[in-house]
Amino acid sequence: MPGIREIRYRILRRLVQVGALFLFVAGNAWGWKVLQGNFSSSLLFGALPLADPFSLLQVAATGTMVAAKALLGGGIVLLFFAAIAGRAFCGWICPVNIATDLADSVRTAAGEGNRPLRMSRNIRYWVLGLSLILSAVFGVAAFEWISPVGALHRGVVFGMGMGWTAVAAVFLFDVFMVRNGFCGHLCPLGAFYSLAGRWSLVRVVHSKEQCTSCMRCIESCPEPQVLPMVGKRDGAVASGECTNCGRCIEACPEGAMRFGLRTQGPPKKVPKEVTS
């Protein structure tokens, strides 16, 4: 069993993911006014609109004028992730992450962790482009119609129907075909947040001094290409593809990884206790 320190962010992420879903369920089933709707569009405390900016981008691609309320909500969400949290939606909010993390654990437990069936991680950017093109051609927000993310959060809040098949497909794809196949290779929503979160403030910061080049961070990372500096130089993760999930921080036995700000240099002293 791993110590609590080694899964502390995982626990926190699950709490945030499940907590957000729970509030949506409560909003629909019992009329709680904390969070109503779902991750596509919602109302926070019955007043503040929030919306999925990628979904709105697709709506705009159909040639539809996006109404002011949704635009404001999308702007707030986009600003939060672009300026502060980076691609944290994928690691901290998205419920599909629970399934794909589980798939990754299953792979690792089966010793399949690094057996590669290769697929380019750039496919997702093509899928992102396709989402917008298909939206324009068919006049509907194209990814929202097939999204396993939408199928799952809508399903939990409003009734699952056959939506579980999409989630099961993603899980099996990740277990049997490509490691982190969906979130790390295909999902256009992840691609969107990768682009949008490129310049965010909160970053994983590496300090070379403590690093023993054991590579556990890279083994644990769902987007290992974002850690080219490990063991070579100090610095914050530069790529927007990092989901700020904190797995590298949990994996590092030397405290060479931590959450910090983009602007921060490496820590002056060795912080054994890592806080976020």
Next chain:
Amino acid sequence: MIDATRSLGIAAVGGLVWAGFLEGKKAYPTALRPPGAVDDARFLAACTKCGLCVAACPYQALVLAAPGDGRPIGTPYFVMRDRPCRMCRDIPCAAICPTGALDTGLVSDGEAGKAVLNINKARIGLAVIDRETCIAYWGIQCDACYRACPVIDKAITVDPVRNDRTGRHAILGPVVHSDHCTGCGMCERACVTKKASIFVLPRRIAMGESSDRYIRGWDAGDEKRLEEATEDTTTVTPRSGKSPTDYLNREDL
């Protein structure tokens, strides 16, 4: 370069399947949308499937389509036989919609800015009666739909006609009037027959459309429509090129 081409290729394969799916799934013509819904094509484009309208419905009448429901995924709809629209005066479903897929302007009186909500302007659909299974039209006394109608005596009236079978009774048949029916579905739920004999269909399915060129000559005001007629006659047949001929009066008929 090879990597990029390959990625594009894989995405394209997925995109083709995806496109086929979208084309097949887009149209489900009989979904009954919440009050204030804009026309179906624009509704499907604007709705982000957030379910706020469903959460806002105090009677839990609205359903958000799950995969397998046979409706466009994630969009709100009614099943009138189970849970019809109760026509709330404050129309919470339309009011909460963030995207404009439900437009309160369509269910309001007065100009923008000082508009007042009026649920009677809702056009969710139109109630249609199957006169072959409606027992009132058999001559049995039933006015369940008429009594259930929130716009009673306007949207549904009961029109007495002579019962030719007995020769001395009346048939009290319900009649729906499209200028007042909101499509709320209370009648469909109230109907006593095994499968409802009055049921709500989307208006574009339930209604025909006479062109501006057919005029009720006996109706003084109806002539106006002809003046305002915008549509040009575009029908082209093999005869169109020939000049009109008064062939009936010709001897070689």
